Amino acid sequence: MTEPRNRPDSRTPAASAASAASNESDPTEQSLWRPLRLLQAAMDADIARVYAEARIDGLKPSFVLELLRLHSRGPMTITELAESVDRTHSALSQKVAAMRAAGLVRTVAGPDARSKRVTLTAKARRMAGRLAAEWRATEAALAELEAEIPYPLSQVVTDLEQALQRKSFHDRITEKLAADPEWE
Secondary structure (H helix, E strand, O other): OOOOOOOOOOOOHHHHHHHHHHHHHHHOOOOOOOHHHHHHHHHHHHHHHHHHHHOOOOOHHHHHHHHHHHHHHOOEHHHHHHHHOOOOHHHHHHHHHHHHHOOOOEEOOOOOOOOOEEEHHHHHHHHHHHHHHHHHHHHHHHHHHHHOOOOHHHHHHHHHHHHHHHHHHHHHHHHHHHHHHHHH
């Protein structure tokens, strides 16, 4: 059985004080975002487990959006693919390299000497139907989860986006930094 994360320290008072001092000197001991990151990592691990059980080798959950986009729209330059999935060119370039190493995509000469087009390999084309099925099943499972909780994550995202339109995250951070003497 795992222990609760926020359990009061049951050690001696001196150990508790040392732990509290350590937490004060290491701001990473507290994070509002870590639980969300860990939840997404756990869910991605479950998707990866589905792939492993289906004996789909070399596939990471993070590749599926791009693979399905390439299957649907055909070969694209890295820039076109990045724009279509709302990622940076740099991030997509790294991902394409990883997908190429996994044997899922290849790059061919683009319309000019400087560009390359990303295209699916035969291996990726053969698994495209299964990837689309997994995508639909994952979206249905997420909808089921959202129906079980009082405040759906998709609504949280919408509400956060609206709050950030009123005042950007950058502005919120810089206001806090202006009040912190260590930032100066």
